[in-house]
Amino acid sequence: MSPEFRANPYPLYAALRRDAPVVQVDPGGLWAVSRYEDVMHILKTPKVYTVAGLRLAADPPWIGRNPFADSMLFVDDPKYHGRLRGAVSRPFLPASLSRLEPALRATAEACTQRVLERRRADFIEDFALPLPASALGTLLGLDPSLNPRLKEWSDGIVAISASQPGDTEQIAQCKRIVAEMEQYLGELIARRRAAPTEDLVSELLQARGEESLTDPEIMGFLFVLLVAGLETTLHLVGHSVRILAEQPGLLARLRADLSLIPAFLEEVLRFEPPVQATMRLCTQEVTLAGVTVPQGSVVMALMASALRDERYTPDAEHFRLERKGPHNLGFGHGMHFCLGAPLARLEARVALESLLPRCAALTPGPEPLAWNVSMTVRGVRSLPLEIHPA
Template structure:
């Protein structure tokens, strides 16, 4: 491949997988556009990058989420961008909000949301799956976690869309820059009020838990709390929306899988794990090279920007036999869609829970999903998913 590959080209957004396969074979570490990142595409190299926090720093996220034109952005200061030891301190403070006991407490609420949303899905007529189903569940759950007003769900979506569209902004896109700056201000203002109200009146929610959390006598600072709330909004919402969208796309492509899930709902978790492997919602994560090094036979110099391509790693034939086949019987779950090492996703059990309960509620009602128009692919470097998905859900 002589010309630099553009990860945001329409073809790469619609179906990057054949190109990922070529890269793994011929150029497993190569420079790509936009941004001149070094894309690392083989499974074992991606794991090596994510494991070695001294050589491959998460500061890479800061550069991608806090460019000079944006300046202030709490998301770009969150634990996602920190390395040890600062990362460990924050992680142990927020960990307790995600324990198995906390998830069990949440389960009944998530089930109630899932059943309500599934029951309201119009059957036998074209709907946008994103609007009707994939967005409302994670928005309700994040709203519940943070104790936010449900009437703001539409606004969350705009906030997270904007906060995950920072790196593709080019110097000529001044109007877009202003929109994103406005979003940061608006989200911060809203979340500041949420923090103040929980301080005045503690509630049974995650914000209150976070305000109370202490490790070695230390609590989270206001700036750390704000960054974490931004991270939850971005990390917890769009990722899960994409998981639910990819699930629908796979059920459209494999109607026989929907039949099997209806006959045996115990297969739903396996289905979800295979959707995560086949179409990881987080297709790449950013890292910054801290010292000259070599990976995949390529020398990278200090300061090089790396994209660890989870989307490619999950289709690596060297690791997953017949990797391009969607197969819920494959066995052996990979957790790589949720990252690897110290930044492994805190919300993985919650995301799996949401998807499992949603499909448990939906599968008995729906015989088949069929497309009602082309999906629209999201323009983002780190995420892979659709922004609209017209389909018909045929009643069982």
Template sequence: MDFLSDETRRNPYPVYEHMRSSAPVFQAPGPGMWMLFDYEGVKRALTDHDTFSSSVTPPTGKAPDWLVFLDPPRHTKLRAIIMRAFTPRAIAGLEPRIRELSRELLAPTLERGEMDLVADYAGPLPTMVIAGMIGIPVEDRPRFNRWSEVIVNLSYSISGGEAAARAVREHAVVKEEMRAFLSGLIEQRRAAPRDDLLTRLVEAEVDGERLTQEEILGFFQLLLSAATETTTNLINNAILCFIENPEQLARLRAQPDLLPSAIEEVLRYRSPGQVMFRETKRDVSMHGQVIPARNFILAMIGSANRDPRQFRDAERFDIARDPNPHIAFGHGIHFCLGAALSRLEARIALSDLLERVKGLELASSEPWAPRKALHVLGPARLPIRFEPDRRAVAPA
């Protein structure tokens, strides 16, 4: 099985179904690498911190110095500091600006009746939101986009070979650029604090301890990759789900209050992040297999969220699914800090888009190309056609 082929990455679910039933714990090609496919096994890898470490060693060496790759007690303290800066009130306060950006991006496309959803809308929106949150000047955003692409390409480090080595080399260069860039911004915030996330990270304190510059750099890289890539794919995957399931889109139009539930179902059905990484601290038995200590684990989130032992009619897209205990944002102490922001952006983006267009369909018969990052699910481009809803776009 070629897990990295475009065909499998567009639709990994038949492979997942086969693996859950035949080899839910699978020793992958290459030394010391295993894949977990069932809900119970994946969730255990995310929550059993005595057995599974987040401080992983991929084939290319040590993982980046990011919060998601730390174990307690250091993880606990750093997360507490960052949570002081990433509060629910701060996220809720972004809603007016996200709506403004959403409408600015949609306005030029509506009269055309078509767009590349990725390039024109779902890609720029979360990038602009994060750049604004951090306090990055507008003129620096092209550099911000380039850094983001290099960071998400670190996913190639799990594949080994020249692609992995190249991804690590490119990241090393970009990391030095970001360090120099952030150093100047941090000094500015210390001298003249602003109402932005970078200032809150600089000033946040728990038990008398503040983040070091290296820790801020690590969180900055994580934001560039996770916060933008996840939301972009969530919006794109939602539109793909609605186009492929027109009866569910009609149901949502008739009952707009189902939008939060629909977003949760997109997260389950087409999880933006398909894989999370762990490493065994000791030998562990799962499904009759023994995974040795210090082995690299690929916990297949996308497969777990389609496990029929956990979800009734798991292969059916149902916008009113209840309960829906998906683990698209992880689980336990590493539950995604940006989940609330991603959900807010998706809610605004999808409501704005669906209120303003009708007759939504794909504008190309060609299979879409997957995004570059190996650990995500979503299209690199998604041409769509639609009719503008004159009632929604008419001037007030």
């Protein structure tokens, strides 16, 4: 959690892959696993490495109650997980995304106009945040005035995993945010039950049969949707634009050929994945990279390290637009592959398709970047940039 590590974790990841691919680290004696082969083994073997480990990070004893930890993100049982996932999958299907795209594009155009007029902007606040917030607002029928609270809520939930018993101020804030979210979403569910509208909450409440969810199951899904739906896209867009500001030649290539944007985003997901790690609980004693890990241990699968593993990706420490091959670890793997991955990719593509034709250059601000606090998600809190119109 040190500022130095948050600013650049990759040298330590490289050292771990080379010298200690499975090793205990602070906080809490987690077993960090850094090589691609071992990370994939963990993600592909849920009976041995259960998401109960991730639940321990999201639902520590001091939090009291966290509906986020009651969602499908923390369910390994294939039948139960499949029922929950199937019930909420419609908004992420191609037909639904195509209907959502015009609204996303309108938001992206408005954000582009805003940052071009200001010339100097915090790209997170002025662009990367409004885009996924608008998508969530459209799906759930939320008022745009809620957008700042969405970011505060999301920051608070992802900070739970990094909060230690002595962090009294941060713990109090996390508890407050969980309570605020639960109260707001509980009231939203009650309003939609009394007066349904054309949104996802109403649809979930009206579902019957296999797709019917209980109120606690709906609450858990809404927690995940608001947090994961905001964090993944916000940081994907933030990382993308930061890389373009740092590499003007890359920006020029994309401006000259917008069809390169999807390939660029896939390399961003490999090179700077918003979700850096996930945690699993060992249901038995295991041996990884020659190291014995006791039953009951929590392993931290460092997906961001795995994606830079030289054994898997040649020249992995460099950003290569021409790189071939799937790098879907940025969205997880197996049954817990991110349900919202198509939406996040769409939002990021639309953002760049709107911005790049009208932006000749991006100049990073002089201020040092401030990074978020989380064991699993990494991104900047703000991104000061000077935007040069084309």
